[in-house]
Amino acid sequence: MTLRRRLALTAAAGCALALTLTGCGTTDVEPEATGSADAAVSEDCATDTTATSTDPVSLTDGVGRTVELDTPASRIVVLEWQEVEDALTLCVTPVGVADPTGFGTWISAETLPEGVVDVGTREEPDLDALYATDPDLIIVEAFAADDEVITQLEEYDVPVLAARGNNPEDPVGNVKDVFxxxxxxxGRTERADQVLAEFDEHLAERAAEVTALDLPTREFLFFDGWVDGGNVTLRPYTEGALFTALGEELGLTPVWDESVNDSHGTGGLNADYGLAQTDIEGLTGVGDATLFYSNGEESGYVAELEKNSIWNSLPAVVDGRAYEFPVIWGAGGPRSTEQAIDAFADALTGK
Incomplete structure (x- = not known):
């Protein structure tokens, strides 16, 4: 039995993008698996002393639905990687997740233990495998209460919690809200408060470092890309994207605005996630801005950039201000987001 869910991004783009490359294949599942996973392996969970509540839960989820539980959930199935990461950071191991192989490929902030059941892909979870884990809560991502994934899962007798995939008005705040x-x-609110306090402290420290720098420009652009049929497509991150917001938190100014998009974009703007599209020539529209871009080993687009004369003539490239990020999930929880903060700050400070 399968459930085909609607993607926030188009299927064609989702299968090509460097940050979501592995989420578009098919995954073999084991419906008979029961979901007996090893203990959570977040780096500091072994020494965690925060309390776990046993009180009944009544909350409003990310799309305004009321979710009530007699006790906090302990056997959760999670269909998106941000919330998988969140659970692990909270020292809770899901009994089932969508595309665990992809999670391990793209997310290094947390490690998924052995024994977690593979319940199919993020786009098309396998319901037989999912419900065989005997979950007491299923966590999904959605933007509306009538999202197809919610509507279909609500037909079964297991509560469904919907988190909002992104809030373009406050992407960093959304990371915290989802967590x-x-x-x-x-029942892990005490742990969450501790992690978020550490996150805020870390962000403030790195922002102070970047603010103190005498940079040639504070204008910046983050992008990723892919190659399709020999053509390079780039995806500039605009206002509303998490990585754009992180740059702003560090004292930088995003340069890919509506005007640049009108003159140098090639369509495909996704306002929910703050993502545009362009080609290599389109990067000339950002002038002297410093460039940051995702690791392109999987999709091969960086190798194509480096062979291109337009790329090699851009001011940021000529001046050594074009920085390739390590593999960091661009829609992760506090731990992945800290990695992105460090990638920005380390590039600029030379650490």
Whole structure:
């Protein structure tokens, strides 16, 4: 039995993008698996002393639905990687997740233990495998209460919690809100408060470092890309994208605005996630801005950039201000987001 869910991004783009490359294949599942996973292996969970609530849960999820549980959930199935990461950071191991192989490929901030059941892909979870884990809560991502994934899962007798995939008005705040939502559902609010306090402190420290730098420009652009049929497509991150917001938190100014998009974009703007599209020539529209871009080993687009004369003549490239990120999930929880903060700050400070 399968459930085909609607993607926030188009299927064609989702299968090509460097940050979501592995989420578009098919995954073999084991419906008979029961979901007896090893203990959570987040780096500091072994020494965690925060309390776990046993009180009944009544909360409003990311799309305005009321979710009530007699006790906090302990056997959760999670269909998106941000909330998988969140659970692990909270020292809660899901009994089932969508595309665990992809999670391990793209997310290094947390490690998924052995024994977690593979319940299919993020786009098309296998319901037989999912419900065989005997979950007490299923966590999904959605933007509306009538999202197809919610509507179909609500036909079964297991509560469904929907987290909002992104809030373009406050992407960093949404990372925190989703993390706190997962924590409330699992009784791990005390742990969440501790992690978020550490996150805020870390962001403030790195922002102070970047603010103190005498940079040639504070204008910046983050992008990723892919190659399709020999053509390179780039995806500039605009206002509303998490990585754009992180740059702003560090004192940088995003340069890919509506005007640049009108003159140098090639369509495909996704306002929910703050993502545009362009080609290599389109990068000339950002002038002297410093460039940051995702690791392109999987999709091969960086190798194509480096062979291109337009790329090699851009001011940021000529001046050595074009920085390739390590593999960091661009829609992760606090731990992945800290990695992105460090990638920005380390590039600029030379660490």
């Amino acid at each position: 706190s939502l997962v924590a409330e559902a699992t």
